[in-house]
Amino acid sequence: xxxxxxxxxxxxxxxxxxxxxxxxxxxxxxxxxxxxxxxxxxxxxxxxxxxxxxxxxxxxxxxxxxxxxxxxxxxxxxxxxxxxxxxxxxxxxxxxxxxxxxxxxxxxxxxxxxxxxxxxxxxxxxxxxxxxxxxxxxx
Amino acid sequence: xxxxxxxxxxxxxxxxxxxxxxxxxxxxxxxxxxxxxxxxxxxxxxxxxxxxxxxxxxxxxxxxxxxxxxxxxxxxxxxxxxxxxxxxxxxxxxxxxxxxxxxxxxxxxxxxxxxxxxxxxxxxxxxxxxxxxxxxxxxxxxxxxxxxxxxxxxxxxxxxxxxxxxxxxxxxxxxxxxxxxxxxxxxxxxxxxxxxxxxxxxxxxxxxxxxxxxxxxxxxxxxxxxxxxxxxxxxxxxxxxxxxxxxxxxxxxxxxxxxxxxxxxxxxxxxxxxxxxxxxxxxxxxxxxxxxxxxxxxxxxxxxxxxxxxxxxxxxxxxxxxxxxxxxxxxxx
Numbered sequence: 001x002x003x004x005x006x007x008x009x010x011x012x013x014x015x016x017x018x019x020x021x022x023x024x025x026x027x028x029x030x031x032x033x034x035x036x037x038x039x040x041x042x043x044x045x046x047x048x049x050x051x052x053x054x055x056x057x058x059x060x061x062x063x064x065x066x067x068x069x070x071x072x073x074x075x076x077x078x079x080x081x082x083x084x085x086x087x088x089x090x091x092x093x094x095x096x097x098x099x100x101x102x103x104x105x106x107x108x109x110x111x112x113x114x115x116x117x118x119x120x121x122x123x124x125x126x127x128x129x130x131x132x133x134x135x136x137x138x139x
Numbered sequence: 140x141x142x143x144x145x146x147x148x149x150x151x152x153x154x155x156x157x158x159x160x161x162x163x164x165x166x167x168x169x170x171x172x173x174x175x176x177x178x179x180x181x182x183x184x185x186x187x188x189x190x191x192x193x194x195x196x197x198x199x200x201x202x203x204x205x206x207x208x209x210x211x212x213x214x215x216x217x218x219x220x221x222x223x224x225x226x227x228x229x230x231x232x233x234x235x236x237x238x239x240x241x242x243x244x245x246x247x248x249x250x251x252x253x254x255x256x257x258x259x260x261x262x263x264x265x266x267x268x269x270x271x272x273x274x275x276x277x278x279x280x281x282x283x284x285x286x287x288x289x290x291x292x293x294x295x296x297x298x299x300x301x302x303x304x305x306x307x308x309x310x311x312x313x314x315x316x317x318x319x320x321x322x323x324x325x326x327x328x329x330x331x332x333x334x335x336x337x338x339x340x341x342x343x344x345x346x347x348x349x350x351x352x353x354x355x356x357x358x359x360x361x362x363x364x365x366x367x368x369x370x371x372x373x374x375x376x377x378x379x380x381x382x383x384x385x386x387x388x389x390x391x392x393x394x395x396x397x398x399x400x401x402x403x404x405x406x407x408x409x410x411x412x413x414x415x416x417x418x419x420x421x422x423x424x425x426x427x428x429x430x431x432x433x434x435x436x437x438x439x440x441x442x443x444x445x446x447x448x449x450x451x452x453x454x455x456x457x458x459x460x461x462x463x464x465x466x467x468x469x470x471x472x
Contacts, residue, residue, distance in 0.1 A: 023309060024356030028300050044471075047301045047352070049309075050149075050278035051224060052186055054469040071184060115356075 004033020018098035021113035063091030144447025147231030148223025154204035155443035190226035217450020220248035221470035228466035254445035276408030277304035296347025331378030
């Protein structure tokens with residue numbers, strides 16, 4: 001959640017975040033973090049598996065498009081729900097289960113979340129790619 | 140007064156004709172064309188296939204619902220305007236808009252959740268106000284305090300992550316049971332021991348919110364740590380998972396009853412047809428002296444009769460829509 005919030009603070013309209021990670025890795029929690037940085041109440045963000053895409057309006061007028069491709073099998077289906085309309089749009093798009101997209105499609109900010117045991121406790125390993133490292137450390 | 144209801148929020152095309160005179164509600168027809176066979180092989184609903192099927196089915200379903208009644212005889216058409224799959228919603232809403240526009244009939248937009256809440260009134264007098272309403276389905280898990288037929292729905296809590304039905308579908312997929320997960324897990328649970336695995340129950344004390352994501356993760360972990368012969372293990376996983384979901388649903392309703400003092404409860408949505416949930420809710424209601432309303436399965440699942448009934452109350456209040464009605468995938472009540 002905290003990592004999501006830090007990333008959220010660095011995002012600009014038009015950015016797309018591609019989220020990778022298996023069932024139960026904490027992707028939706030990460031999206032809650034991004035949303036909170038945009039002034040969207042955390043509890044507004046729930047699993048989007050049912051509606052595939054949910055749109056939320058942030059405090060500064062920036063839209064957050066929260067997509068969840070869990071139920072999609074392939075790109076044709078992603079195209080059919082108009083996923084490309086959200087990528088690089090006037091808002092910020094976050095796409096869960098981005099591995100449902102074919103290789104090369106997910107160009108932008110990539111976040112991989114893995115469950116890992118840290119010091120004997122259940123934790124999470126989060127890898128963020130496609131950001132300028134100094135932005136992250138200056139945030 | 141005849142109202143035609145249309146619901147195309149997800150994977151079922153539904154149209155219903157409702158005859159309402161004062162307090163008397165008569166569901167003349169409630170036609171549901173299921174897309175189950177189309178989506179089964181994909182292990183879930185495929186939005187594009189759903190929209191196309193809605194397009195094919197909307198006229199036949201509406202025609203069947205109308206029976207001999209002419210469109211001119213309708214007082215209004217009520218369509219579901221969300222939440223749901225946007226492509227699917229558009230089919231029903233566009234259909235309703237064009238028919239109403241060309242025939243000069245009032246159009247009413249109904250929130251799908253409002254429909255589920257009011258489904259308690261389709262088979263009799265229904266609960267008195269106020270009452271507590273739990274919606275449990277594949278897309279929603281929410282608890283409301285209901286104080287009137289329209290606009291008086293106060294959300295007490297909702298799922299912070301996965302809906303209960305969604306957790307069922309995801310766990311069923313993990314167990315290789317196929318889609319939809321609810322009935323399959325319900326059936327398999329009868330052969331398993333619900334006390335064999337202690338899955339977590341997220342009670343979230345101090346709130347009426349729900350969370351089923353952690354339970355789903357616990358099932359993932361359990362399956363990872365217990366490889367091997369799947370048959371007996373899966374029966375116990377199904378039974379223990381279902382017990383965890385039901386414990387939370389029943390207990391939170393019980394809390395709400397105790398803290399609000401309201402002794403009327405309705406449970407609706409697709410998961411409300413789950414046999415174990417019904418049994419536990421009935422037991423709890425009996426123990427606490429609570430009047431319990433669970434609609435028949437046909438009114439628990441997505442249906443247009445509930446949309447027509449909610450639409451009737453909007454019509455009474457002159458809340459109608461124009462051709463600019465725009466359905467939305469995310470639409471809180």
